[in-house]
Amino acid sequence: MSPPATSDQADSSPSGAPQTAKKLKFSVVVPTYNEADGIEKLVTTLRDVFEQNGLDGEIVVVDDNSPDGTGAIVDRLEHEGYPVRCLHRPGKMGLSSGVIDGWRFARPDSAAVGAMDADFSHDASILPRMVAALQEGGYGLAIGSRYVPGGGISNWPKRRIVTSRVAIALAQPLTPIRDITSGYFLVKREALEGVELDPIGFKIGLEVIAKAHYGRALEVPYVFTDRVAGTSKLNQNEILNYLKQLGRIYGARLRGKR
Numbered sequence: 129m130s131p132p133a134t135s136d137q138a139d140s141s142p143s144g145a146p147q148t149a150k151k152l153k154f155s156v157v158v159p160t161y162n163e164a165d166g167i168e169k170l171v172t173t174l175r176d177v178f179e180q181n182g183l184d185g186e187i188v189v190v191d192d193n194s195p196d197g198t199g200a201i202v203d204r205l206e207h208e209g210y211p212v213r214c215l216h217r218p219g220k221m222g223l224s225s226g227v228i229d230g231w232r233f234a235r236p237d238s239a240a241v242g243a244m245d246a247d248f249s250h251d252a253s254i255l256p257r258m259v260a261a262l263q264e265g266g267y268g269l270a271i272g273s274r275y276v277p278g279g280g281i282s283n284w285p286k287r288r289i290v291t292s293r294v295a296i297a298l299a300q301p302l303t304p305i306r307d308i309t310s311g312y313f314l315v316k317r318e319a320l321e322g323v324e325l326d327p328i329g330f331k332i333g334l335e336v337i338a339k340a341h342y343g344r345a346l347e348v349p350y351v352f353t354d355r356v357a358g359t360s361k362l363n364q365n366e367i368l369n370y371l372k373q374l375g376r377i378y379g380a381r382l383r384g385k386r
């Protein structure tokens with residue numbers, strides 16, 4: 129099984145996008161289910177990161193009819209002029225399928241699409257480095273990474289750290305990328321052309337890493353923080369989904385497909 133891409137660390141990447149380069153248009157998809165406590169702060173934070181770094185970003189929230197009214201908050205923010213749009217789905221349909229639907233809903237002229245959780249686990253301040261990697265770094269995929277120098281995990285229980293490590297070890301033969309289960313990334317749209325993404329479960333990043341045609345990938349370190357508001361939607365079922373997803377990817381590789 130040959131690795132599909134090279135992976136570099138972020139040491140030599142620029143720290144932000146120069147104003148002179150042609151700006152990369154991108155859409156970050158944030159799937160939500162009951163994230164009313166934090167969504168306004170997240171949209172504001174992303175808006176500030178876009179403005180302060182001269183980024184041409186769009187936020188697409190995919191809300192699954194959250195009973196706590198998350199979707200209505202996002203509609204209001206759009207109305208108030210924030211760079212956000214909400215795709216409303218009728219009920220809880222899963223994180224990965226939400227991200228995939230969000231990419232279809234994203235403005236057509238975005239040359240890159242990405243994913244980010246709504247709960248502030250993913251550090252928005254590294255987004256400019258991720259954008260710069262795609263814009264002028266020659267990378268097709270930029271991943272927020274907990275497992276390269278400078279990255280890490282803050283205040284996770286030991287059980288969760290071990291689960292994450294095992295999940296990553298199981299997928300390691302597929303790619304040299306270290307944070308294979310990262311849910312925080314930006315990928316060139318052209319890298320997804322003709323690629324069939326499995327909408328199962330929580331790990332859309334793994335689908336992209338294992339299947340997309342992105343060439344070089346850059347891992348940008350960040351420290352993952354446990355959610356600051358709302359409650360976790362991760363459950364035992366998602367571990368089974370992950371194993372199913374891995375099985376299908378390995379199966380396709382063995383049959384000679386990507």
Ligand SMILES: Nc1nc2c(ncn2[C@@H]2O[C@H](COP(=O)(O)OP(=O)(O)OP(=O)(O)O)[C@@H](O)[C@H]2O)c(=O)[nH]1
Nearest residue numbers: 159160161190192221222223226245246360361362
């Ligand atoms: N649209 C949609 N979003 C979802 C669904 N399940 C989870 N999410 C969102 O996906 C993101 C990740 O879910 P989390 O609950 O944070 O899962 P996690 O990060 O693995 O676990 P914790 O951080 O411990 O809560 C969050 O923004 C959730 O609101 C879903 O079925 N539909």
Ligand SMILES: [Mg+2]
Nearest residue numbers: 245247249355
């Ligand atoms: Mg989370």
